[in-house]
Amino acid sequence: MYNQIIEKFIEAQHTARQAYLDAARFEREALAGTGTAEPFFAVGVRSEYRQEDELEKFCFALASNVVSRARREFAPVGARLDIDNNAEFDRAGLYIGKALKKGETPDLDKLWGSLSAYYNGDGGATTAYRQAAARIVRSFGLHRNAEVKRTASGVVLKKSVYSEAVWRSSRRRVGYHSTQHTADCLSGLATFAGKAGNAVLASMLGRINLHQLEYTSREKMSMPGLDITLFNDKWEFKFSNELAEPLMLFVGEYGQDAMQERH
Template identity: 55%
Template sequence: MYKEIIERFIQAQNEAEAAYAAAASFEREQLRDHAAHTYAVSIRSQDRTASELEGFCISLAGGIVNRARREFAPPGGRLVLDDSAEHKRAGLDLHQDLRKGKTPDLDALWCSLQATYGAGGGARLAYQQAAQHLVRSFGLARRKEVERTASAVILRKTTHSEASGGSRRVGYHSQQPTAECLAALATFAGKAGENELARRLNSIGVHTFEYSYRQKLSLPGLDLVFFKDLWEFKFSHELAEQLMLFIGEYGASFMAERD
């Protein structure tokens, strides 16, 4: 399928090149007495055509990996894949293939992604990635005591904020780690069957989210309390137990590395 897409693009390039050449030839025939630099229709160079094809193939390959991220991620969860690593796994070298005049085998890239992440492989990796983000975000370790109260289990994440009018907003350097933490929690929530919690977590746009000092955001089974330089996550006991089981199953090796 992907090979045919590339072949049709190349065919379109050839047809466009022929059409431009015909238009350029007609203009030059009609305006024989004009200086060459005044002609309006330019003829495409081979370098420009090759560059356009390369950009198209890169974009198409990126779309294939994005398709894998969507299709093989668990419901409500996030699967992180590195484009370069997936190209290497599939034995794909776009630039070298194009230099040799070969059509890049993007069908092989999709087959490699299917074989690696299909049949639950993508979900397992997404859960492992989520568990690792949560261990890192909350500073969890095997010998660290988790704060428990009569009503909640409390985890804290350093999240620096900055003033935004009369409110606060996540600071620039904390935006990406905080977004990853929330995405990891959403992935866990989906695995735990807490679909509404996953939806609500995924709906928080960290880059534009504003809050007040000590404001509380109540979610299903989880309250978030916002301070100047940290966020406090108050899990219900039931949800916290599921979270610890999740981390134990999918993040045990990562926690062991931290000991």
Template identity: 55%
Template sequence: MYNEIVERFIKAQESAGAAYRSVASFERETLAGIAQHAHAVDVRSDYSTHRELESFCISLAGNVVNRARREFAPAGTRLDIDDATEREHAGLNIGEALDAGRVPDIDGLWASLHARYGGNGGKELAYQQAGQRIIKGFSLNRRKDVQRTASAVVLRLRATSEGCYGRSTRKLGYYSCQHAADCLQGLMAFAAKAGHQALAIGLGRLNVHTLEYSYREKRSFPGLDIVFFKDAWDFKFSHQIAEELMLFIGEYGAVFMEDQS
């Protein structure tokens, strides 16, 4: 499937090259009296054509890995896999194949991804990655005590904020955005797996790049309140949600938490 796309692209390059050479030849025959540099039709070099083909193959391979990220991840989360690592695991070296006059085996890349992440492979890895995001987000380890109150279990996310220009609200600082986004993504994966769809949807609507909030402002979701401070967000989970979250972390993040300890 993917290899045929490459083959058709190569044929399109060949057809286009032949068409441009024909036009260039006609111009030079028709306007034989003008200087070479004055001709309008330019024929691309073999080097330029080769670079275009290589760039196209790299882009197509990237689309294949993106497809795996979407199709093999469970709903409500994402699968973090690296393009270069997956190409290497599949034995796909695009430049080497093209230099040898072969069509890069991008079908083989998809087969490799399907073998690695199809079935439950991608789901298990995605949940493990979600568990790691939660652990890192809240700096959890086996020696850290979790704050418990009569009504909630409180986990703190370090999130440095800054004032919004011309307004009394605050927003996340640049270096805290990805940290907060990763933690929220992990929580969304947990909530979706645990069947708390409303919580997962609510967390998904928190765009860390555009979110503005006031000091000590509270945002409420089913089973969770988030309170915003200057340099932290407090996540106040109901006891039921907290218990399910700890089970999720225990199942998918235990090894990572041990490393953190």
């Protein structure tokens, strides 16, 4: 299917080039005898280099779309699945530039077959859960033996989240350098919540927009099984006992590689 798309694009390029050549020829014939010199004709024809460059860019864009499809289709419902384009190109033996220089069609159908073989079934889910567990481990410093505070009503984990003042307001917002790390943390927890069967919590975590969120110190966000208290330089996540146990089991099952990290 994808190879046919490329072939159709190449066919369109050839058709377009011929159409421009015909238009250019007609213009020159129509203006013959008027004294119009070559630099002043209006119809131009793209060089072969520009056409080859366009084809290569198209193939890379289409290949990226193939990987994006895998991210959507093979991720568990409501979860995030990170797949690196270049790593998947290598796994499938896809070298677009080399193929085009040989006059061959880059085999994007083979790329999709490779992605399907690796991520279909349990492959995508397992990978997504490992990635989510790794984000949780790193966010709370569990691989560095960070403090896990246990109370009668649950477990408290802390994450550094630096904030900055909102212009002309006493409220705060997540600082630029903390935004991505905090988003990763929330994403990891949302994936865990979905696997644990807490769809409401997963949805609420997924809807937090860090670019629009404004808060005051000690403000609290309450969700099913989880309270997040927002301080100026950290967030405290208090998990109920009912949620803390499956969270620890999730990290234990899928976060072992991340737990071995020591940096």
